[in-house]
């Protein structure tokens with residue numbers, strides 16, 4: 001497989017961008033080698049600058065639930081762009097996307113559109129603080145909520161810790177307002193509430209943590225969080241940027257039947273264009289400017305072209321059986337991989353929910369917290385990733401990342417993928 005053009009483009013890119021990329025995971029640092037420069041995509045396939053073709057399971061890290069260059073999404077974009085890209089004034093398209101979401105989601109009443117997942121979470125944290133008039137937030141180790149300052153923290157060594165910054169440039173004083181605890185640990189949360197009584201504005205969680213492995217939580221645990229938040233007048237914040245519209249139209253709230261106080265969406269909501277959103281009850285949302293005193297704004301918020309792409313994509317997601325079919329395909333892929341790889345070694349696992357899957361090399365039956373992930377096992381993923389690339393299968397370039405099955409994946413794609421896995425795993429296990 002030729003990589004010359006990608007290599008040349010990467011050399012050039014390194015002159016312009018730190019590490020040659022505009023977002024760090026693209027740099028292939030954790031799997032080694034040169035990132036592929038992608039030229040085009042159609043359906044479930046992508047082509048790189050050297051003309052190599054791949055079956056794609058990265059899906060731009062989640063947004064492309066219909067696959068690449070979906071005709072309906074593209075038509076909507078083209079039609080809308082004819083009338084101009086942005087006005088800085090309201091358009092009917094914002095109402096249309098909001099209606100589509102709110103008419104099919106009983107967990108939120110009012111929303112605000114923004115332009116990324118990071119922005120959605122950052123703004124909603126401000127809302128939680130403004131609404132509760134409390135400063136501290138509680139987050140879980142292994143949950144990613146974008147790169148805003150107070151959320152770029154990792155756990156210290158105790159049961160309940162203030163975060164340590166996981167990035168230079170984030171003042172200690174900022175992260176002192178962020179409490180970090182382990183996932184799947186009730187005692188840690190209870191201790192945090194005891195220690196910081198009446199100070200915690202919100203508990204923020206990825207209800208389906210999918211940015212550091214797929215750390216599926218027990219429903220009882222999420223219900224426990226709901227209860228302890230209610231008892232303490234703390235807001236429960238579901239960051240559903242990655243799983244929203246992915247495992248069902250009502251995301252994790254609908255999947256578990258748990259009512260959070262604030263929800264954020266991103267990724268799929270924009271049909272491949274930059275859209276994020278936060279939503280809550282009308283009463284909580286009334287605190288947002290211009291109705292309330294929590295300020296938040298955006299020049300390109302509710303951008304008409306992005307709204308049109310979102311409308312087109314979410315309309316497809318609402319088709320009958322859309323999600324059951326995606327889940328069926330994902331199960332078929334996983335079963336086929338287990339079959340073709342004839343794995344005797346119980347260490348190879350694929351965890352999944354809906355159309356999200358995660359490849360792990362572990363003996364554990366469940367992995368529910370970040371500490372349970374064995375960093376050393378990533379050496380197997382590195383080999384697997386390379387061998388799969390060589391066989392025309394594109395996974396996100398990190399063993400901590402999940403993969404996605406999209407509507408465009410065909411049975412032939414899935415079978416081809418399973419065969420490639422069988423061959424690649426044989427090499428990994430050597």
Ligand SMILES: *Cc1c(COP(=O)(O)O)cnc(C)c1O
Pocket residue numbers: 116117118119121144145146147206211239240241242243266267276
């Ligand atoms: C991707 C993601 C974000 C950040 O979204 P961006 O659009 O990359 O800023 C935040 N939270 C979760 C759960 C995500 O998966």
